[in-house]
Structures are given as structure tokens and as C-alpha cells.
Amino acid sequence: MTGSGVIVFVMRRFAVAVPLLLIISFGVFALVHIAPGDPVRSLLGARASDPATLAAIREHYHLDDPFLIQYFKWLSKVVQGDLGVSILGNRAVTSTIADRLGVTIFLSLMSAVLVLGLGVLLGAVAAFRRGTRLDRAVVMFGVFGISSPAFVTGIFLLYFFGALLHWFPIFGPGTGFLNRAWHLTLPALALAISVMAIVIKITRAAMIEELDRDYVTFARARGLSSRRITFAYVLRNALIPVVTAAGLIVVGIVSGAIYVEVTFSLPGLGALTIDAVQKRDIPTIQGTTLLFSVFVVLVNLAIDVIYMLIDPRIRFGRVES
Numbered sequence: 076m077t078g079s080g081v082i083v084f085v086m087r088r089f090a091v092a093v094p095l096l097l098i099i100s101f102g103v104f105a106l107v108h109i110a111p112g113d114p115v116r117s118l119l120g121a122r123a124s125d126p127a128t129l130a131a132i133r134e135h136y137h138l139d140d141p142f143l144i145q146y147f148k149w150l151s152k153v154v155q156g157d158l159g160v161s162i163l164g165n166r167a168v169t170s171t172i173a174d175r176l177g178v179t180i181f182l183s184l185m186s187a188v189l190v191l192g193l194g195v196l197l198g199a200v201a202a203f204r205r206g207t208r209l210d211r212a213v214v215m216f217g218v219f220g221i222s223s224p225a226f227v228t229g230i231f232l233l234y235f236f237g238a239l240l241h242w243f244p245i246f247g248p249g250t251g252f253l254n255r256a257w258h259l260t261l262p263a264l265a266l267a268i269s270v271m272a273i274v275i276k277i278t279r280a281a282m283i284e285e286l287d288r289d290y291v292t293f294a295r296a297r298g299l300s301s302r303r304i305t306f307a308y309v310l311r312n313a314l315i316p317v318v319t320a321a322g323l324i325v326v327g328i329v330s331g332a333i334y335v336e337v338t339f340s341l342p343g344l345g346a347l348t349i350d351a352v353q354k355r356d357i358p359t360i361q362g363t364t365l366l367f368s369v370f371v372v373l374v375n376l377a378i379d380v381i382y383m384l385i386d387p388r389i390r391f392g393r394v395e396s
Contacts, residue, residue, distance in 0.1 A: 085376065092372045096365070100153075103364045104146050107357050132162075149361060158365070159358035163351075168362040172344065178248045179332055179343035181255055185263035186270075186328045194271045195317060198278025199310070205283060213279075217272030226334040229265035233339065236261060246340050262332075262339045270327050277320050281313035322378035326371050 133139045137148055152159060158168035201213040220228075237245035249258030285291065286309060294304045333345030340346075344363055351359035 084380070088376050088379070092376070096368055096372065097150075099368045100150070100361065100365055101146060104149070104357075104361060105142070107355065107360055108142050108145070110355065149358075153365065158362035161351075161356055161359050163354055163356045163359075168358050171347065171359065172362055172366060175342055175344050175347045178259075178341055179329070179336070179345065181248075182259050182262055182266070182332055182335070182341070182343065183325070183329050185256065185259055186266035186332075187325055189263060189267035190271050190274055190324055190328065191317075191321060193267070194274025195278050195314075197271075198275040199282050199305075199313075201275065201279045202282030202286065205279075213275060217275040219272075220268040220270075221272035223269060224334070225265050225269040225331040226338045228268050229262060229335050229338040232261045232265055248341050248343075259341075262335045262341060265338070266328055266331050266335050269331060270324055273320060274317065274324060277316050278313065281316045282309060285309045285313050318378060318381055322375050325374050329367065329370065 137145055140148070149159060156169070158172070160166065161168055161171055164171060197213050197216070201210045204210050233245055236242045243261050244258045247258055249255035291304060291309060295301075332343065333348060335341070336343040336345035337349060344366070347359065348363045350356075351363065
């Protein structure tokens with residue numbers, strides 16, 4: 076694919092993504108608006124009986140305006156890069172998100188590396204040893220992982236490796252690269268184990284299918300080494316369904332990070348979102364939801380581009396003959 080072709084494809088996807096993000100933001104804004112409870116009364120607590128204070132806060136956050144007016148005022152600020160001010164913390168939502176974003180990104184990247192790295196490796200090993208005890212062990216591990224939610228696996232890892240063996244910290248995100256990696260090892264494992272089974276299954280099936288194709292037999296007959304056949308032909312062709320699923324895997328990791336962050340008491344975006352929902356902090360809910368939505372759109376766009384780079388026959392949603 077030429078550079079201009081990639082640019083055209085990306086622009087087309089962005090043209091579709093913008094209306095989608097608007098629909099998502101409007102839907103979330105509507106759900107928060109009709110949800111029971113009053114964020115102002117939750118904020119004031121015992122002082123909620125003062126009508127003057129209630130009116131002042133409602134006016135400050137435009138809570139007495141009609142729903143559509145509230146939404147378009149919020150949207151006009153978002154276009155300018157302003158996500159508003161948190162009702163509970165009285166702090167810019169962008170600053171709050173910036174403080175929490177590092178932990179979530181680090182945790183998600185660690186989990187993605189474990190899922191895609193170990194998942195592809197175990198799937199390939201199972202394909203080459205299909206029908207053996209090793210193959211059955213890998214499949215059983217995958218079934219165990221997909222059957223256990225991330226927070227359940229996290230509690231087990233937290234108790235066994237943290238509380239009993241004291242190998243890893245049981246709370247806190249850590250500071251610095253190595254210290255943070257050490258603190259987030261158990262949460263990353265909990266996330267990875269719960270979704271790794273999908274990568275293992277897809278990789279195993281794709282590798283078995285490729286190994287049974289005629290071109291592999293011809294390559295062996297020509298005297299090519301097993302390593303060259305595996306990496307130059309089989310693995311590359313088998314990566315196409317794996318890359319297709321990688322987008323869903325990464326999105327699943329980020330969504331699962333919400334539960335894992337709560338389980339391990341990590342100050343990430345997941346814990347921030349849950350706290351904002353419980354307290355009806357509307358600006359924070361809208362800000363974190365918009366960020367997650369943009370991330371999902373960008374991940375799917377990146378996967379589409381990588382998909383076409385792996386298989387040059389694919390151009391803009393069709394396969395060239």
C-alpha cells in the first residue's frame with residue numbers, strides 16, 4: 076500500500092469515527108442525566124438543606140439548564156480541549172485524568188505484552204505438538220483462564236503470591252519504571268490470564284490450518300529448514316486472524332482493568348470512573364468515557380492498518396485477486 080493510500084484510508088475511518096463518538100457521548104450524557112440521585116446533594120451532604128448553596132452550585136455547573144443545552148455547552152468546551160471541572164473534587168477533569176492515566180496505560184501495556192507474547196507462543200507450541208500432552212495442557216490452561224474473571228484471578232494471585240509468599244506488593248502502583256513493573260505484575264497477570272485463552276485458541280487453529288497447506292509440503296520438499304518455513308511462511312500467514320482479534324483483546328484488557336484496579340486498589344482511570352459513577356460526578360464520567368471511546372476507535376484503526384500491511388492483497392475492505 077502506498078503512503079497516500081494509507082492516508083486516504085485513515086481519513087475515511089476518521090470521518091466515520093467522529094459521528095460515532097458524538098453518538099456515544101450523547102448516549103452517556105443522557106444516561107447520566109436520567110439516572111436517579113442528585114450530584115449536588117451528594118456533594119453537600121448535611122449542607123444540602125441550604126437552598127442558596129444548592130442554587131449557586133446548580134448555576135455554576137449549569138445543572139438547571141435543559142438537557143440539550145447542557146450537552147452542547149459541554150461539547151463546545153470539549154472541542155476546545157476542556158473537559159470541564161469535577162463536581163466533587165472542584166478540579167479540572169483533564170488534570171485528574173492526567174494524574175490517573177499513567178497507571179492504567181502501564182497496566183494495560185504489561186497485560187497486552189503478556190497476552191500477545193505468551194498467547195502466540197503457547198498457541199504455536201500447541202499447534203506443533205497437537206495431540207500430545209503438552210497440547211492438552213495448553214488448551215486446559217486456556218479454558219481455565221477464560222472461565223475465571225479477572226478480578227477473581229486477581230484475588231487468588233493477591234492472596235497466594237502477595238499475602239502468603241510475599242513475592243509481590245499487595246497494594247500501590249509503585250514509582251519509577253522497575254518499581255512500578257514490580258507492583259503491577261500481579262494485576263497484569265490477572266488481566267492477561269483472563270483473555271490469553273482467546274489468543275491461544277486463534278493462534279493454534281490458524282497455525283494448524285497453515286501447517287496443513289500444500290505450500291508447506293512443497294517448501295519442505297525443496298529442503299527449506301523448519302525455522303524458515305515457520306517464521307517466513309506459516310507464522311506470517313497465521314498472524315492475520317491473530318491481529319484481527321488483537322483489537323478486541325486490547326479493548327478487553329482496558330475494560331477489564333477497571334475491575335482489576337479496584338481489586339488491587341490502584342489509582343487508575345478504572346477506579347476513577349467507578350468512583351465518579353457512584354457519586355454522579357457528571358463531568359468526570361463524560362471525560363473518562365470519551366477517553367475510552369477515543370482509545371477504542373484508535374486501536375481498531377491501527378489494527379486495520381496493520382492487517383493490510385501483513386496481507387498486501389487487502390485494500391480498503393476488499394481482497395484483491
